[in-house]
Amino acid sequence: ELLLASVAPCEPAPWLPLVEAGPDGRPLEEQLAEILGELADFFVDIARRVSVLRFSGVEPKELMNRFDEPPPLVEIRTLAGWLQRSVDQGLIRLTDGSAMAMLMLTSMHGPAMLTDMLGQHPTGHSRDEYVTFMVETLMQGLRPDGAES
Known part of the structure; x- marks a missing residue:
């Protein structure tokens, strides 16, 4: 119990207010x-916390059981809300906000976990290069029909 308390985030993810407030102009x-x-930075911290848990023989699920609503579900819902507001403003087209939110989260979570295990980014990109690549890739799928690239 003490280990869980020491590695559990004390506050909601620091990027949530940014997403809750947007999109902006x-x-x-x-x-x-x-x-x-922000997600990339956040998941570096999470990867370290999960490593400590696993090394100690504690499954991350035990940490999730401490919350009324597990943080990953809150994060998916929050990102899906940002995406839906972007649709409502005509900024993107979208078929499934939860699936796209999951894609965004896992595209940053996976490299953080692998970098923690390997000691280097698995694709050889810097954080900023990888983020730029992901933005370009996401925009190819999200850009409204007829919008310029």
């Missing part, structure tokens, strides 16, 4: 880069 690519950058 800046170009969508800029906002996505900011969000994905």
Whole structure:
């Protein structure tokens, strides 16, 4: 119990207020880069916490059981809300906000976990290069029909 308390985040993810407040008037690519950058930094911290748990023989699920609603579900819902507001403003097209939110989260979570295990980014990209690549890739799928690239 003491180990769980020591590695459990004490507050909601620091990027949530950014997502809850948007989208704003800046170009969508800029906002996505900011969000994905914040996610990348956040997941570096989470990867370290999960490593400590696993090394200690504690399954991360035990940590999730401490919450009324597990943080990953809150995060998916919050990102899906940002995406839906972007649709409502005509900024993107979207078929499934929860699936896209999951894609955004896992695209930043996976590299953080692998970097923690390997000691280097698995694709050889810097954080900023990887975020830029992901923004460009996401925009290919999200850009409204007829919008310029």
